[in-house]
Amino acid sequence: xxxxxxxxxxxxxxxxxxxxxxxxxxxxxxxxxxxxxxxxxxxxxxxxxxxxxxxxxxxxxxxxxxxxxxxxxxxxxxxxxxxxxxxxxxxxxxxxxxxxxxxxxxxxxxxxxxxxxxxxxxxxxxxxxxxxxxxxxxxxxxxxxxxxxxxxxxxxxxxxxxxxxxxxxxxxxxxxxxxxxxxxxxxxxxxxxxxxxxxxxxxxxxxxxxxxxxxxxxxxxxxxxxxxxxxxxxxxxxxxxxxxxxxxxxxxxxxxxxxxxxxxxxxxxxxxxxxxxxxxxxxxxxxxxxxxxxxxxxxxxxxxxxxxxxxxxxxxxxxxxxxxxxxxxxxxxxxxxxxxxxxxxxxxxxxxxxxxxxxxxxxxxxxxxxxxxxxxxxxxxxxxxxxxxxxxxxxxxxxxxxxxxxxxxxxxxxxxxxxxxxxxxxxxxxxxxxxxxxxxxxxxxxxxxxxxxxxxxxxxxxxxxxxxxxxxxxxxxxxxxxxxxxxxxxxxxxxxxxxxxxxxxxxxxxxxxxxxxxxxxxxxxxxxxxxxxxxxxxxxxxxxxxxxxxxxxxxxxxxxxxxxxxxxxxxxxxxxxxxxxxxxxxxxxxxxxxxxxxxxxxxxxxxxxxxxxxxxxxxxxxxxxxxxxxxxxxxxxxxxxxxxxxxxxxxxxx
Ligand code: PRX
Numbered sequence: 001x002x003x004x005x006x007x008x009x010x011x012x013x014x015x016x017x018x019x020x021x022x023x024x025x026x027x028x029x030x031x032x033x034x035x036x037x038x039x040x041x042x043x044x045x046x047x048x049x050x051x052x053x054x055x056x057x058x059x060x061x062x063x064x065x066x067x068x069x070x071x072x073x074x075x076x077x078x079x080x081x082x083x084x085x086x087x088x089x090x091x092x093x094x095x096x097x098x099x100x101x102x103x104x105x106x107x108x109x110x111x112x113x114x115x116x117x118x119x120x121x122x123x124x125x126x127x128x129x130x131x132x133x134x135x136x137x138x139x140x141x142x143x144x145x146x147x148x149x150x151x152x153x154x155x156x157x158x159x160x161x162x163x164x165x166x167x168x169x170x171x172x173x174x175x176x177x178x179x180x181x182x183x184x185x186x187x188x189x190x191x192x193x194x195x196x197x198x199x200x201x202x203x204x205x206x207x208x209x210x211x212x213x214x215x216x217x218x219x220x221x222x223x224x225x226x227x228x229x230x231x232x233x234x235x236x237x238x239x240x241x242x243x244x245x246x247x248x249x250x251x252x253x254x255x256x257x258x259x260x261x262x263x264x265x266x267x268x269x270x271x272x273x274x275x276x277x278x279x280x281x282x283x284x285x286x287x288x289x290x291x292x293x294x295x296x297x298x299x300x301x302x303x304x305x306x307x308x309x310x311x312x313x314x315x316x317x318x319x320x321x322x323x324x325x326x327x328x329x330x331x332x333x334x335x336x337x338x339x340x341x342x343x344x345x346x347x348x349x350x351x352x353x354x355x356x357x358x359x360x361x362x363x364x365x366x367x368x369x370x371x372x373x374x375x376x377x378x379x380x381x382x383x384x385x386x387x388x389x390x391x392x393x394x395x396x397x398x399x400x401x402x403x404x405x406x407x408x409x410x411x412x413x414x415x416x417x418x419x420x421x422x423x424x425x426x427x428x429x430x431x432x433x434x435x436x437x438x439x440x441x442x443x444x445x446x447x448x449x450x451x452x453x454x455x456x457x458x459x460x461x462x463x464x465x466x467x468x469x470x471x472x473x474x475x476x477x478x479x480x481x482x483x484x485x486x487x488x489x490x491x492x493x494x495x496x497x498x499x500x501x502x503x504x505x506x507x508x509x510x511x512x513x514x515x516x517x518x519x520x521x522x523x524x525x526x527x528x529x530x531x532x533x534x535x536x537x538x539x540x541x542x543x544x545x546x547x548x549x550x551x552x553x554x555x556x557x558x559x560x561x562x563x564x565x566x567x568x569x570x571x572x573x574x575x576x577x578x579x580x581x582x583x584x585x586x587x588x589x590x591x592x593x594x595x596x597x598x599x600x601x602x603x604x605x606x607x608x609x610x611x612x613x614x615x616x617x618x619x620x621x622x623x624x625x626x627x628x629x630x631x632x633x634x635x636x637x638x639x640x641x642x643x644x645x646x647x648x649x650x651x652x653x654x
Contacts, residue, residue, distance in 0.1 A: 014395045018402070018435040020411060024384070028431025030294040034445040042446045043474055046290040047071055047282070050325065052085050054255040057282070061472065066492040066499070067479070068472035069259050070283030077253035078262055078281055079156035081289075082324035083119055084248055086112040095329045098303070098352050099145050102192040102335025110145055112327070115152070117246035118145075123153040124251040125240040129216050131184055133158035133254055134261075138182040138214065140164045140173055140204055142191025143334040146220050146237070147310050148320050150186045151263075158254035160261040162276070165311030166191055168591040170203040172274075174210030176266050179276055179481065181213045186237075188220035189227045194336045201227040208233075258282025264481050265313055267419040268531040269490060270521045276481030277419050279316075285325055287423035287475025291444060292322035295413055296356050297385055297430050305331035306358040307345070312528070313419040314389055317475070318358060322423075337363065343374035350378040357405070358387035358415075360527035364397045364405075365557045372404040380405060385430055387413045390527025391559045392515045398437035416440040416515055418501065419529070420491070422475030425449070426513050439512045447473055449513065451505050456495035459506075464516055467505040468498040521615065523552035523560050530562070530594050532615070538589035539564055539596075542582055544572040549605050549613045550596065553622035561597035563622040565605055565642065574601035598622075600645050604638045618642075 020028070034042070044060040047053075057074030086092065092113030099108045110118070131137060137154050139161055141147040147163070154161040162180050164173045177185060185208065191198040201219055205228065208214050219227065220237040229236070256262075262281045266274040296318075298304060304323055308314035323330050331352050337345045345367075349357065367375070386406050388398075393414055402412055412435055416426035426449060428441035435441070443449045450458050451465040459465040476499075480487040494500045504516035518524060521532040532550040539548035547567045552560035566582065568574060583595045606614045621643050 014438050016437055020431045024411060025431040029297050030429035030432050032432050037445060039446045039471060047286045050289040051076060051081055051285050057258060063472050065497050066488060068476060070474045071258040074258040074282050075255040076282055077256055078285055079119060079152045080253040081285055082321060083112060083116045083152060084253060086327045087116050091327055097145050097330055097332045099332045100348055102339055116248060118149045119152045119156060120248050120251050121241040121244035121246045122149055123156045124244045126153055127157060131157055131159050135159040136180045136182045137161045138177045138185040140187045140200060142166045142188060143309060143332060144222060145332060151320055156253050158256050160263055162264045163311050165309060166198060166200055167593055169588050170206035172590050174207035177207060177211035177214055180264055183213060184216045185214050186218045188222045190223040190225040192335055194339050197223055197225055256281050265419055268522060268529045268534055270531055270533060272533050272537040278478045278481055279422050280478050283474030284422050285321060288317040288322035289325040291424040292318060292326055294429060295424050295427050298326055298328045302328060302356060303352050303354050304328050304356045305354045317423060342370045343377055346375045346378035346380060349380050353382040355382050356385045357383060360390040361388050361393040361397055362526040362558050364401045368397060368400050375404050383410055386410050387415055389415045391524045392517060393438060395437035411435055414440045420477040436512055439514050441512055451507050461507055461509050464504055464506045466519060467501045467503045468495060470498050523562060525560050525562060526558045528593055534590060535562060535586060535594050538586045539566060539582060541589060542585045544568050547605055549618055551615050551619045551622055563598045564596040565600050565602050565618055567602055567604060602642050606639045
């Protein structure tokens with residue numbers, strides 16, 4: 001709790017406000033009247049305005065807590081909504097994606113007509129491989145247009161997908177493919193990252209050993225690097241589609257029930273096993289297209305760039321389904337912001353005249369650290385709106401973003417949401433909201449948020465508490481794959497009838513919401529969710545480790561950094577080389593993103609008398625803070641020793 005108090009104090013000093021520029025307000029998609037609409041009539045009207053239905057829905061909502069069904073009786077196809085209908089309406093020449101490869105000079109612009117042709121070609125090929133309604137498909141790719149094409153081809157056939165972020169390890173991929181029971185995996189030879197090749201196919205080969213349900217792997221040739229193709233299992237994408245014409249009539253969109261599964265996306269919870277978050281078709285599409293329309297103020301000529309990775313929910317909702325459903329032109333960039341130079345992003349903004357940019361605070365802080373000269377070298381005058389997502393933004397970064405990227409003129413939308421919510425839930429509405437650096441503003445129209453104490457009672461203004469959502473929303477998760485008990489327990493058991501987000505928050509005197517970070521054992525590293533227990537089990541999996549406890553500490557760039565306290569088995573000695581071995585072990589088990597920034601070796605971990613590891617104390621040590629209450633600690637000496645070690649940093653890696 002001390003970290004929460006600390007954050008509240010820090011943020012309360014922030015008093016700057018930025019009213020909407022009148023010229024922006026005059027043309028904005030959102031108006032203040034949106035907040036006055038009643039939940040069902042609001043979503044019912046948006047569902048008709050933004051989405052095409054094969055069969056119109058009969059009812060907007062059926063709410064049997066904790067399960068909601070939206071747009072009952074309606075049928076539709078997500079691919080039809082994102083692709084075909086734009087072509088049918090004569091907008092086939094509009095660009096869907098301006099793609100930049102990481103190697104300089106590699107560029108492709110795909111119109112909606114191009115997208116339709118490529119989606120249909122792949123969908124036809126997948127259909128020949130036996131993929132149809134309900135066939136689970138895994139996708140493990142880099143940031144290439146074919147990743148979106150793969151998702152849309154699945155959606156066209158009614159085959160649910162699970163996209164696994166290309167930075168995840170073979171083991172993480174294998175366990176997800178296995179959990180969903182995927183029949184097919186779509187991957188690529190290699191990806192590009194900061195000039196290096198990422199061995200996606202080689203990782204997939206190891207993953208497939210863990211996921212026997214996968215009978216076919218479809219492999220896109222991206223870099224041309226050498227890969228092993230298993231006869232009978234592995235098929236080249238270009239060979240499969242070679243004979244396909246791409247005629248949409250030959251591979252029509254499968255009409256799906258509004259509540260049919262569109263995809264699973266795995267995310268970290270408070271146990272070692274990631275949760276397969278269930279997203280269905282109708283409500284999800286309505287939720288993401290509506291929020292995308294109002295929050296990003298998109299117009300027919302907008303060039304929109306969400307610089308997230310498609311492998312995270314931000315990419316699913318705001319690179320693929322939301323923008324394409326709205327017929328928006330997007331930028332898609334394959335690589336890192338510093339390749340070959342630190343001005344790469346700004347060169348892209350200038351080249352495509354990007355008008356809306358959406359990214360995470362951790363990226364903004366990285367650019368801050370590199371200094372404003374890289375942005376100043378480019379013409380960024382096309383930008384009219386900026387957005388952030390994934391973690392609380394510190395006011396300094398907000399102001400820097402506005403001044404140095406937004407030319408001191410753009411509104412900034414700080415959007416709070418989660419993999420589970422599927423869509424933006426708390427956000428300023430550009431043109432309506434007076435923005436405050438560090439605050440995510442108000443609940444989106446039709447969304448209701450409360451901040452409650454440990455007993456579920458609403459707290460007074462300016463008091464910190466748990467963020468809960470009190471009414472259903474269309475893009476909400478419909479459960480955790482194969483684990484209804486965990487669904488109830490994780491989100492719905494703490495306070496009756498309301499969804500517990502796991503975040504702390506406070507509401508200020510004006511009704512604006514300030515997010516205070518996670519209140520559970522989930523860390524937020526570079527705007528990515530990682531559970532302490534996942535990292536602990538990866539560490540304990542190493543033969544030298546007896547016990548491990550993991551927590552997050554503040555980091556000026558990544559938001560939080562991972563600190564691991566490790567006790568080694570008798571015969572093993574702490575050393576700098578061993579720190580590296582353990583970090584690499586975690587990298588192999590989960591992915592580089594989960595590698596601890598610091599490892600502290602210790603003879604013992606601080607535990608209560610009942611044997612529970614006292615994480616709060618470990619966090620205090622990691623933050624170099626005054627220690628909280630230690631009276632329940634079995635051996636207070638352990639903590640003193642740990643603190644001494646952490647302060648002198650022996651065996652640590654930064
Ligand atoms: O802690 C909150 C933080 O990210 C968590 C959700 O992570 P994930 O499911 O990976 O989705 C990230 C992208 C939607 C939340 O529980 N978070 C997300 N956006 C914000 C945020 N914290 C503060 N401010 C935000 N704008």
